[in-house]
Amino acid sequence: DAKTTQPPSMDCAEGRAANLPCNHSTISGNEYVYWYRQIHSQGPQYIIHGLKNNETNEMASLIITEDRKSSTLILPHATLRDTAVYYCIVRVDNNNDMRFGAGTRLTVKP
């Protein structure tokens, strides 16, 4: 599965949109982009996933570039409870491989 690159840390003001980037330049055509987050030492939480179209759910939006080499997770109105490590993972659907990298530590500040 393709490797991803994320910035190690980001800050965001409470109430503003948090835009978390992810590069996956070696992604192949059948690989999905998944996002998870982990708040402190809790179990990671699935956020959203997509293949090529942009996706939105109650938690976030996922924007995937047309060439699929990068994506952005958008938390539209960040709150203090969104402070967490965010992981971007690419994998083939129905494939086991789920390798978590270091992720981006997002800190939402008052």
Added chain:
Amino acid sequence: EAQVTQNPRYLITVTGKKLTVTCSQNMNHEYMSWYRQDPGLGLRQIYYSMNVEVTDKGDVPEGYKVSRKEKRNFPLILESPSPNQTSLYFCASRRASGSGQFFGPGTRLTVL
């Protein structure tokens, strides 16, 4: 409520004393897996199971066993725990396709 449960949540044990960490999901998911998380090393997969009676090694399987006799349960067995297995363990499950993983709350294990 859809969930993955793990027991125990905290465990302190001694070297060589066999232990089992249970994992159960109520979502009828085909796929289940175990991870360990260590500072500086992130989440690493130990074992996974694509369905009942089908299990396979992840990245760090040494010192662990698993079984999948029923769809809902996926216990992690440490036959002879050692201090280097002190870690935070997570169980996860998902549908066979088109789904993200749902993680349990974690089990913090200390082996003295």
